[in-house]
Amino acid sequence: MxxxxxxxxxxxxxxxxxxxxxxxxxxxxxxxxxxxxxxxxxxxxxxxxxxxxxxxxxxxxxxxxxxxxxxxxxxxxxxxxxxxxxxxxxxxxxxxxxxxxxxxxxxxxxxxxxxxxxxxxxxxxxxxxxxxxxxxxxxxxxxxxxxxxxxxxxxxxxxxxxxxxxxxxxxxxxxxxxxxxxxxxxxxxxxxxxxxxxxxxxxxxxxxxxxxIPRVKSQSQRWRLSMEHFYKQGEQAGEGSALPAQAVLAPASDQAPDLADPGLAYIFDHTRGKKCLVFTNSREECEAVCQVLRQYCENRHEPDRFMIHHGNLSAAFRQGAEAVMKDEDAKITTCATATLELGIDVGQLERAFQIEAPFTVSGFLQRMGRTGRRGNPAEMWFVMREEQPESRAMLPVLIPWSLLQGIALVELYLQERWVEPPKEHQLPYSLLYHQTMSTLMAGGEMTPAQLASRVLTLSYFRWVSQEDYKQLLRHLIKTDQIQTTENGGLIVGLAGERVTNNFKFYAVFQENEEYSVHAESEELGTIVKPPPLGEKIAIAGHVWVVEEIDRRRRQVYVHQVKGRIPAYFGDVAGDIHPRILQQMRQILEEDRIYPYLMKNAAARLNETRSLARAAGLPGRQLVNLGANTYCLFPWTGSYAFLALERFLRLKCAPRLGLKNFDSVRPYYMQFTMDVSEQDFYQILQEEAAKDFDPLDLLYPKEVPVFDKYDEYLPDDLVRKEFAYGVLDLAEMRRCVEEITRQKG
CATH class of the missing domain: 3.40.50.300 (P-loop containing nucleotide triphosphate hydrolases)
Incomplete structure (x- = not known):
């Protein structure tokens, strides 16, 4: 049948x-x-x-x-x-x-x-x-x-x-x-x-x-993809250069106000009369972009055609934006974060914009996939923006990292269909605490053996030892997160109840302390760290003055004013996979101008390649910036980069005479040292060859709280979780081996 x-x-x-x-x-x-x-x-x-x-x-x-x-x-x-x-x-x-x-x-x-x-x-x-x-x-x-x-x-x-x-x-x-x-x-x-x-x-x-996993021949995908680069002020990279054969030049901006930010003016002009999404990588950037685009509407005496959608906005605001997007006749553009990255039906979108490169290939594909429904090709326009570098800026600052990253994301998928794999072999002690407390909350009193049989046998904890779990339970009893009963059973303790009797306990992702923002009877959303009375905040794409702060109820009351200010919702960290940095390195080595690069982006890439080759990049990973100042380009992912930072500072620094250490993760490290380049390679190789414990890459007395419930763990487990579960030592060692091949 x-x-x-x-x-x-x-x-x-x-x-x-x-x-x-x-x-x-x-x-x-x-x-x-x-x-x-x-x-x-x-x-x-x-x-x-x-x-x-x-x-x-x-x-x-x-x-x-x-x-x-x-x-x-x-x-x-x-x-x-x-x-x-x-x-x-x-x-x-x-x-x-x-x-x-x-x-x-x-x-x-x-x-x-x-x-x-x-x-x-x-x-x-x-x-x-x-x-x-x-x-x-x-x-x-x-x-x-x-x-x-x-x-x-x-x-x-x-x-x-x-x-x-x-x-x-x-x-x-x-x-x-x-x-x-x-x-x-x-x-x-x-x-x-x-x-x-x-x-x-x-x-x-x-x-x-x-x-x-059914192997089904996928339908051929049609993409309309472009990537353009803008300096926020001054002459653009493509001005005065010959137009590369593959590049397509978009119409010049003639609709945005004079003196507008060129990148945002480009978005403003090319969303007119269309239904679009503008993706940003943070809620702060989302608010800033929406404010500017709305100001351009006001400056041009046009109706406001921009909406906003991110996780700190109230449900009413988000649902309102979603409803408007589903209206086939509404020619509006919504500035958004990852909240609209997943499979929500937002109607027939004509175009998606991405400001700067996302952190992952997965994120790029999800955002691209918001368009291209009902037989139309998916369409995404990358917009890369950077400040004009100062005339005396050193090499690493002159490299457009976001442009390289954006090209790398696209090429990894086009060439290899590569997407980030699952994380395996983890030591998720923070989640172990959470599920232990949740199990006790749900089931009531149980013996340590019963608790272990319900929690430690869960598949996700298969790398956690019984000894580690005993250490956790002893610590939780000592800190009153868990109490022992007269019968020798375990129940949630008084300190534990303060954690678990809160709706935020249900979530395992990190949250900031937030205040809800109200304008008269309307809830706008939430912010972190409200400013003093009379100061301004940015939320829902507008600027507001703080009238009153109820710290006990964590509520802020505001009224709307004109203007533009930065928003702040808490830090957002990017986990960038090593394959992406390796592809960025390959892009510097190649001579290709990719067909989706527009005039400025193509010119900026050519300029960067010339600059890099003059400095010996990307084949050379340690570059002298003058005197005893050096820059190291590891070309690896966020957590291997973090491990390498610590390896240099904790294992190699005394022998290298390392000082003035600064890094921009996961792109480069800058420092001064007292030894020659050849000595650097030699010392790096010798220290990496030693059989050291990953725990040696933590500072003395350091307890690196990384996940939401780490603060409730014994210090030894926090250190172990960070050393074995966060730091990517295997990739770091591969990276060191590659760097040290350059010696001699």
Whole structure:
């Protein structure tokens, strides 16, 4: 029987109503796995390839033919906005069936949650944090809620592969399986999986099922890609240069105000009359860009056509922007961060802009995938901006790192289809603390052996030793995070209750202390570190004056004014993979001018290559900047770079006479030293050959709190987690070996 005939009648009607003439190969392959095996399923295909329907058509068919006695399908997504979007989509599919669809997160009304608890059936959509809340607060109800759970669908799987949030998600699934005595199959969906086999192992760990990864010939992708470079003031790199044959020159800016920032003027001009997204890498940059673009509208006496969307804005602001974007007639542009990077339906976008390079190939692909739906090619315009370097600036400052990084991201995917793999072999002690406290909160008193059997046996903790866990428990008892009872059992202690009795405990990602911002009755969003009364803040794409601060309730009251100021929402760190830096090095070595480079970008790249070659780059990694000042270009990722920094300062500095050390991660290190270049290579090689412990790369008495719950761990485990789980020593040693080949 063909796949269409195997679907439930209401699914067939849904397909007929939309005029689909054929099923896609991905949908046929997914149906075969779900209908004809008991395996997990990983669907990796481009954005808008029909992954959601491929997974849910056979799942919903099974639920219609074999009704369950509980929630039968759990759908996990990283964003509430994605859940809201898919909620409408699934309800539309299930409209003619008897399968209810529920959503469960912080913005869902309590009345809806009560209805789900009263009669749990069908599909439940949830975030990892809300699932954590369920396991803690509805512990006794878990068997009733999930006793007949058959499927777990994890959307945007790639976003869970390289963080503790992904570890938390899979720990929760294993805990749920044990509590409800079920073994649901897992279905992972993603458009950006670089190593399907590794992702399949990650998806299936602890599930009790094998994982199938259908090999389906992907549809040919058409891209419209451009990359342009701008100095924020002064003459542009392409002015007066011959136009490279491959480059396409965009129309000159003639609509933005005089003296406008050329890069933002370029965006302003090329979003007019179109529906676009402008991606930035931080919320601060997002606010700054939106402020400037709105000022340009005001200066030109045009209606405001810019909106804003990021994680610190209130739900009302975000949902308002999403609703406008779905309006096919609205020709607006939304400035956004990663909150619109994932699979939220934002209607038919005509163009995406990316200011500076993202940190990951995965991020680039996700952002590119926001456009190009309904048969149109995906379209992204990179806009690289930098200050004009001072005439006396030294070599490393003269290199346009973001331009090289952007080209590297594109080339890695075009040439190799490479995307960042999952992180493996971790020592996630911060998450271990979190799941230990969560398990005690949920289950109440238990012996140390019972606690260890529930937590340490979770697949994500397979690299953690029993001795490490004993050390953690002893420390938690000593600090009153956990208490011992008269019976020798363990319960959450008074200090532990102060941590766990807070809704922020459900999340394992780092959060800043935030204040909610209010203008009269409207909540605008949240900020970090409110300024004094009378000072200005930037949020929601506008500038506001602080009228009142309620520190006890963490609320700030403001009124709107004109102007432009920087915003601050807390630090955002970028984890850049070694392959990206290695590709950047290769770009400097090549002579190609890539076809997507516009005039200024092509000229800036040519200029950089000439500059680099004159200095001996990229073949030479240690460059003399004059006298005894040097610059080292490791060409490696963020955490190997961090390890190399520490190796130089803690292992090599006395012999090198290292001083004035400064670094711009993960691009270069600048320092003075008392030895020659040849001695540098010799000392580096000798010190790297020694058999030292990774813990030797920590400073005396240093306790490097890196993850959210590190502050509750014993110092020894914090140090061990950083040394063995964060610092990339294997890649650092490879890097040192490559550097020292240059000696002699």
């Amino acid at each position: 063909d796949t269409f005939s195997r679907y439930a009648p209401f699914i067939q009607d849904y397909i007929y109503a939309r005029g689909w003439e054929t099923l896609r190969p991905l949908q046929t392959a997914a149906a075969d796995v779900i209908f004809n095996s008991s395996d997990n399923l990983l669907l990796s295909a481009s954005t808008a390839s029909g992954k959601t329907e491929a997974a849910f058509f056979p799942i919903l068919t099974d639920l219609a033919e074999n009704p369950a006695d509980s929630i039968a399908c759990l759908y996990i997504a990283p964003l509430k906005a994605l859940i809201n979007d898919q909620y409408d989509r699934l309800r539309d599919i299930c409209e003619e069936s008897d399968i209810p669809v529920w959503r469960y997160h912080g913005d869902v009304a309590a009345s809806q949650k009560r209805r789900m608890f009263k009669k749990p059936r069908g599909v439940l959509q949830i975030t990892p944090e809300s699932l954590e809340s369920l396991l803690i607060n509805k512990h006794a109800d878990i068997p009733r809620l999930f006793g007949d759970l058959r499927y777990v669908v994890i959307d945007e799987l790639h976003s869970f592969l390289r963080s503790d949030r992904g570890g938390q998600t899979f720990c929760l699934l294993e805990r749920l399986n044990r509590l409800a005595d079920v073994k649901p199959r897992r279905v992972g969906l993603s458009a950006t999986i670089g190593d399907p086999a590794a992702a399949g192992r990650f998806l299936g760990a602890g599930s009790g099922h094998r994982t199938k």
